[in-house]
Amino acid sequence: MMQPRLAETLPWQGWRMHTRRDDVQDMIALVAQALASDDTELLYYGFASGDGEDSGAELARELVAVTMDRTQREVVWRFGRCDADPREKSPQAYFSSPVSTPQSGMKVYPEKSPQAYFSSRLLALQSGMKVCPEFPSLASQYPGALWIEREMWEKTGYTPVGHPDLRPILHPEKFLPDPVARGSGTFHLPLGPVRADVTESGFFLFDTIGEQIMHMQPQLFYKHRDMEKLAVGMTAEDALLLAERISGTSTAAHATAFCRAAEQALGYRPSLQNERERMLFGEMERLYNHVHDFSQLASATGMTVAQAQFARAKEELLRLNAEVTGSRYLRGAVRLGRSASVDWERGTERLTAELPAIDRRVRRFLRLLLHTPTFIDRLRPTGIVEREWAKSYGVVGPVARACGLAVDARSDCLRHLYESTGHACMTAEDAFGDALSRFRVRVREWDISLHIVLELLPSLGTSTLVETELSQARGKGIGVAESPRGRVCHVLFCDNGKVVAWGIRAASAWNWPVFGLAAANGNIQTDFPIIDASFGLSYAGLDR
Amino acid sequence: MRAEWLLSGLASGRVTTTYPRQREQELSRRRWNSVPTMNGPCSDTACRECSKVCPTEAITRVEAQRDAALRLDVGACIACGRCVDRCPEGVFSWAEAIDRAEVRKERFISTMEGGADQ
Numbered sequence A: 001m002m003q004p005r006l007a008e009t010l011p012w013q014g015w016r017m018h019t020r021r022d023d024v025q026d027m028i029a030l031v032a033q034a035l036a037s038d039d040t041e042l043l044y045y046g047f048a049s050g051d052g053e054d055s056g057a058e059l060a061r062e063l064v065a066v067t068m069d070r071t072q073r074e075v076v077w078r079f080g081r082c083d084a085d086p087r088e089k090s091p092q093a094y095f096s097s098p099v100s101t102p103q104s105g106m107k108v109y110p111e112k113s114p115q116a117y118f119s120s121r122l123l124a125l126q127s128g129m130k131v132c133p134e135f136p137s138l139a140s141q142y143p144g145a146l147w148i149e150r151e152m153w154e155k156t157g158y159t160p161v162g163h164p165d166l167r168p169i170l171h172p173e174k175f176l177p178d179p180v181a182r183g184s185g186t187f188h189l190p191l192g193p194v195r196a197d198v199t200e201s202g203f204f205l206f207d208t209i210g211e212q213i214m215h216m217q218p219q220l221f222y223k224h225r226d227m228e229k230l231a232v233g234m235t236a237e238d239a240l241l242l243a244e245r246i247s248g249t250s251t252a253a254h255a256t257a258f259c260r261a262a263e264q265a266l267g268y269r270p271s272l273q274n275e276r277e278r279m280l281f282g283e284m285e286r287l288y289n290h291v292h293d294f295s296q297l298a299s300a301t302g303m304t305v306a307q308a309q310f311a312r313a314k315e316e317l318l319r320l321n322a323e324v325t326g327s328r329y330l331r332g333a334v335r336l337g338r339s340a341s342v343d344w345e346r347g348t349e350r351l352t353a354e355l356p357a358i359d360r361r362v363r364r365f366l367r368l369l370l371h372t373p374t375f376i377d378r379l380r381p382t383g384i385v386e387r388e389w390a391k392s393y394g395v396v397g398p399v400a401r402a403c404g405l406a407v408d409a410r411s412d413c414l415r416h417l418y419e420s421t422g423h424a425c426m427t428a429e430d431a432f433g434d435a436l437s438r439f440r441v442r443v444r445e446w447d448i449s450l451h452i453v454l455e456l457l458p459s460l461g462t463s464t465l466v467e468t469e470l471s472q473a474r475g476k477g478i479g480v481a482e483s484p485r486g487r488v489c490h491v492l493f494c495d496n497g498k499v500v501a502w503g504i505r506a507a508s509a510w511n512w513p514v515f516g517l518a519a520a521n522g523n524i525q526t527d528f529p530i531i532d533a534s535f536g537l538s539y540a541g542l543d544r
Numbered sequence B: 001m002r003a004e005w006l007l008s009g010l011a012s013g014r015v016t017t018t019y020p021r022q023r024e025q026e027l028s029r030r031r032w033n034s035v036p037t038m039n040g041p042c043s044d045t046a047c048r049e050c051s052k053v054c055p056t057e058a059i060t061r062v063e064a065q066r067d068a069a070l071r072l073d074v075g076a077c078i079a080c081g082r083c084v085d086r087c088p089e090g091v092f093s094w095a096e097a098i099d100r101a102e103v104r105k106e107r108f109i110s111t112m113e114g115g116a117d118q
């Protein structure tokens, strides 16, 4: 049954929250149906808890999908209860029949050993847990769920039936992708996992013919820390420290999303001042990240002066962060249920004194870049993401906005917070979806972010440390924030003030699956660094 | 275009900053998170706040025969600042140096003998 209730916490003010429990078949069908609409987006999809042992029995192995309808202003939590099927196949039968039909050329990998499966199953049955050996695949209808379901399958052993490309994803040390293209003249180039620069670990397998990239498969999860599981049993305050460390360059965004989820789950009432501070940290984070992306793009195109200048601006912004909050990467700035311990008078003074000078310099070099033919030529038709792909893969952030999709958490679910700051969702004018469009979106967002920072500062002068008490020990919450790379979403279940289950969807988790498509399709090998830089993906955010 | 690049590159001159050894050198903010350090012994025998709030167990109270010593392992510290904020005696404060390198991991551990009133 639908149980609409008005969301009470500030970030969701005016939104309705529904909770629905269905049979897992119906649930997937309903989610897929909702996602067919342009206005609905998938915020979270996954099992409520990875292994279930530590959590309440009703959450164990329960499928959760949270969708957001931005015109109706409602969030729907859908739970798929998978009741044990009496006609259930024996584990042996399960393993002797093919789980999925792999795409041609894909190698079928050995699955979990039947013994392991059998014992985990027996354990589940003995402990009276409801088990769902398989569930209908959402990915068969919504490609955005492709990687998510591969991960779910590998973690729990539950099979998404109908998944078009079911391969292990979590263990690159054991399984690496196989080349797809064969025939004379094709060449397979593995790149990584150790790469130049300070890039995190990732493996890329290129299938090329001559210079052309025919196919590219990224393999990540070298940095998988299973954070969602680590946090189980922690207090929300301790888990916040983990949330800050999901991805260093999106610290404030993850901390904000986590706090919003935890506050909803535990019944804290954050004040407007509180939320304003978080918005400010979010924009400070965007500023240094965008300028870092400019620098990377300049480096990929050989514009060394611009690269050095943007790198300098980034360092100045990081030091500014440290002066205001005490941490270069804004750690510890966002707090649960209370204000940041920041001297805003001083912070305002420093920011208003230094930002305009940095801005002038950044703008000058951005203008120069946009008038440099060699730079533009390298970016123009490079790494195109088709609008259709962006929609069906649920792509977020500047990558989506470069395709002309107005996907921005600040203007859909957080609009009432950002309205007064003059924020506008910046889509690319040309909506070409290539590296240049992504660059242009970031250029426009640089202006907007700076504007928001300067707009927010005066309202922060009066820092009163409001401590709000938590009013409930049990509940679920969903928190959303717009990181420099796009929407991050945290889903949190708490019981007794402790984390029972936690789900993280970083912006890069939505963008990575489309990266391979953008890198193939008409690009040549030497385009890859540019595509890489223009996506600006975070490895740790996906790996978590 | 080339001339403009050349000019703008030259116009910014040489930009260097000294590598800050002490945080005051570069950043005027006093509470700049580095790692905590202990200013003196803890005189509160009943309080266990710091070892309780430290999320990484970097702080432990070593219960010796008569007095309790504090043990701080900055190698395990994630600079969350809880000990600095919560200690009622002000035993912890942010260290002056912004970086620290040691050859052996054990060198990151420091201990402070128990309270004076024992």
Ligand code: SF4
Pocket: B036, B053, B054, B055, B056, B057, B058, B059, B076, B077, B078, B079, B080, B081, B082, B083, B084
């Ligand atoms: S700063 Fe945090 S992690 Fe480090 S010792 Fe203090 S409480 Fe522990």
Ligand code: SF4
Pocket: B042, B043, B044, B047, B048, B049, B050, B051, B070, B086, B087, B088, B089, B090, B091, B092
């Ligand atoms: S050092 Fe401070 S927080 Fe720790 S036990 Fe002593 S008084 Fe308490």
